Every structure is written in C-alpha cells, then in structure tokens.
Amino acid sequence: xxxxxxxxxxxxxLGLAAVFIYAGVVKANDIVVFAGQIANYQILPYSWNYLVxxxxxxxxxxxxxxxxxxxxxxxAVLVLFxxxxxxxxxxxxxxxxxxxxxxxxxxxxxxxxxSPLAALWRDAGLLLLMIVTWFxxxxxxxxxxx
Amino acid sequence: xxxxxxxxxxxxxxxxxxxLCALSAAVGLSLNFKLIFNAFSGKSVSTLVIAxxxxxxxxxVNSVAADAFPVPVELDELDDLLxxxxxxxxxxxxxxxxxxxxxxxxxxxxxELDQDLENFKKEVSIDQTLVIYCSGxxxxxxxxxxxxxxxxxxxxxxxxxxxxPEWRDAGRPLAGGGK
Numbered sequence: 001x002x003x004x005x006x007x008x009x010x011x012x013x014l015g016l017a018a019v020f021i022y023a024g025v026v027k028a029n030d031i032v033v034f035a036g037q038i039a040n041y042q043i044l045p046y047s048w049n050y051l052v053x054x055x056x057x058x059x060x061x062x063x064x065x066x067x068x069x070x071x072x073x074x075x076a077v078l079v080l081f082x083x084x085x086x087x088x089x090x091x092x093x094x095x096x097x098x099x100x101x102x103x104x105x106x107x108x109x110x111x112x113x114x115s116p117l118a119a120l121w122r123d124a125g126l127l128l129l130m131i132v133t134w135f136x137x138x139x140x141x142x143x144x145x146x
Numbered sequence: 147x148x149x150x151x152x153x154x155x156x157x158x159x160x161x162x163x164x165x166l167c168a169l170s171a172a173v174g175l176s177l178n179f180k181l182i183f184n185a186f187s188g189k190s191v192s193t194l195v196i197a198x199x200x201x202x203x204x205x206x207v208n209s210v211a212a213d214a215f216p217v218p219v220e221l222d223e224l225d226d227l228l229x230x231x232x233x234x235x236x237x238x239x240x241x242x243x244x245x246x247x248x249x250x251x252x253x254x255x256x257x258e259l260d261q262d263l264e265n266f267k268k269e270v271s272i273d274q275t276l277v278i279y280c281s282g283x284x285x286x287x288x289x290x291x292x293x294x295x296x297x298x299x300x301x302x303x304x305x306x307x308x309x310x311p312e313w314r315d316a317g318r319p320l321a322g323g324g325k
Contacts, residue, residue, distance in 0.1 A: 039283050039307075040315065042312070042316065047185040050185035050186075051185070054182055055170055055175065057174070058174045059170035059171075074159045075159050075160075075162035076163075078159055079166050079167060
C-alpha cells in the first residue's frame with residue numbers, strides 16, 4: 001500500500017476510534033439519560049429502551065478501543081457499520097415523523113441539541129470512513145490478518 | 147456448497163463481530179442488571195434514585211414500605227387513564243408550567259411542595275389516580291414527587307416518564323397559562 005493509502009487508513013481508523021470511544025464513555029456515564037434519548041424516538045417499548053441503553057455504549061466503546069489498537073479492525077468496523085445503518089433508519093424515522101429531538105448521539109445538550117437531520121449527515125460521513133477503513137484494511141491484509 | 151456460503155475470512159469476521167456483540171451485552175447487562183430488572187418488572191427505574199437517598203428521609207419519616215414506589219406508565223396508556231378520571235400533575239417549576247404544559251395538567255412543583263401540599267391534600271382525595279410528569283426521561287422530579295405523595299397516603303400514583311418532551315413530540319395538545 002502506498003504512503004497515502006496508509007495515511008488515509010490510519011487517519012480514518014483513528015477518527016472512528018475517537019468518535020466511538022467518546023460516544024461510548026459519555027453514554028455509559030448516564031444510562032438512564034441515554035435510555036430517555038432512545039425513548040424520544042418512540043420506536044421501542046418502554047423496557048427495551050433501558051436494555052438497549054445498557055448495552056450499546058459498551059459495544060461502541062469496545063469497537064472504538066479495537067480500532068484504536070488496530071486490532072480486529074474489520075469485525076469492529078462491521079459492527080459499527082450495522083449500528084450506523086440502524087441509527088440512520090431511526091434518525092430518518094424521526095425526521096419523517098417531524099420530531100424535534102436531540103439525536104442522542106453524544107452527551108445530551110439541551111442548549112445546543114443536534115437535530116436528527118444534522119446527525120444523519122454526520123452518520124453518512126462516519127459510514128464513509130468505515131467503508132474506507134474496511135477496504136484499505138483489506139488491501140493491507142489481502143488474506144485477512146485481523 | 148450453496149451460493150450463500152461465505153468465504154472463510156468473511157465467516158471469521160462475522161464470527162468475531164458476533165463475539166464483540168456478546169461481550170458488550172455481557173458487560174452491559176452485568177453492570178446494569180438492577181436497572182434492566184426494574185424496567186422489565188414494571189418498577190420505576192428511578193427507584194434507584196430513591197434508593198440512593200433522594201427521598202429516603204421522607205419515606206423513613208413516614209414509615210412507608212420500601213417497595214411503595216410510583217409505577218411508570220407509557221404515552222399509549224395515558225389516554226385510558228385520563229378518560230377514566232386520572233389527574234395529570236406537572237412537577238416542573240412554575241415558570242415551565244406557565245410557558246407550556248400538557249393540556250389538563252395542574253401544577254405541583256416539587257420545589258414548592260412544602261407550601262402547596264396542604265392545599266393539594268384538601269382538594270385531591272387520597273384515592274384519586276395521579277399521573278405525574280416532568281421534563282422527560284432522566285428527570286427525577288416526577289419520581290420524587292410521586293414518592294412524597296405516596297408517603298402522604300396517596301395510593302394510586304403513576305409516573306409518565308416520557309413527560310413533556312414526549313407528549314409535545316407526539317403532537318398531543320399543550321396549554322399555557324396560570325396554575
């Protein structure tokens with residue numbers, strides 16, 4: 001792989017790691033508030049908001065740490081890719097239903113909430129980084145050496 | 147083999163991704179077991195807040211049973227409750243209430259409870275169904291007020307956890323105005 005390819009790979013990997021470690025830590029710090037943010041989407045039954053809120057932050061954190069350590073990169077990217085697709089469906093659903101809610105992506109900030117539309121664009125960017133990381137990792141390890 | 151079979155490397159990636167999910171689930175469930183148990187058993191999650199001592203003094207003074215917590219209800223259940231005569235109570239501060247509140251709700255701010263409680267008890271009978279809300283999930287005021295009212299003898303106290311934001315976002319009627 002060229003120097004440019006390596007640079008892009010590590011930059012996108014570390015960028016994703018930073019985003020998801022931060023998101024995981026912030027959400028794990030207050031599970032009840034995060035459950036409330038999920039509930040604002042009005043997709044899951046009452047109890048399931050707490051179940052999802054109890055697991056999701058640790059999944060983001062674990063995948064972020066693996067990306068940071070450059071270990072099991074493609075499994076971590078695959079998990080985050082699927083999560084991101086689910087997030088984008090949820091955000092689209094909130095936009096279609098006209099909900100004016102904080103996206104619940106990171107720390108709740110009632111003064112400067114992130115709208116679902118802004119979050120959707122950000123998730124699209126993250127999706128792009130995941131695709132770049134996946135394929136550049138593939139070039140670096142053609143047989144799979146995660 | 148059939149056409150759906152994955153290459154060994156993809157199969158391994160998929161397997162490791164599943165392991166990551168399982169590991170995260172194990173960590174999340176073990177760290178938040180009590181929260182999830184309470185949510186699925188119908189107990190308020192904010193019993194944790196109460197158990198942590200927010201209203202412990204009140205319940206101790208009034209010798210209320212330790213498991214006498216307000217019960218959470220969802221938005222869908224509210225319609226039946228309200229048409230059956232449940233009283234909607236806004237536990238947020240008076241300014242928020244005057245700006246906007248759920249149509250039909252009365253104001254009983256947690257912060258002003260000591261001065262408002264006597265009047266409230268005169269006007270609202272002890273067996274009245276009460277549905278209390280505040281500023282949505284993570285807001286403890288509705289639970290704290292619910293626990294206080296239970297300790298004062300009210301027997302049917304429910305909490306609408308989605309609160310003002312969920313009601314507003316669902317396009318339900320709002321009202322502004324005095325107490």
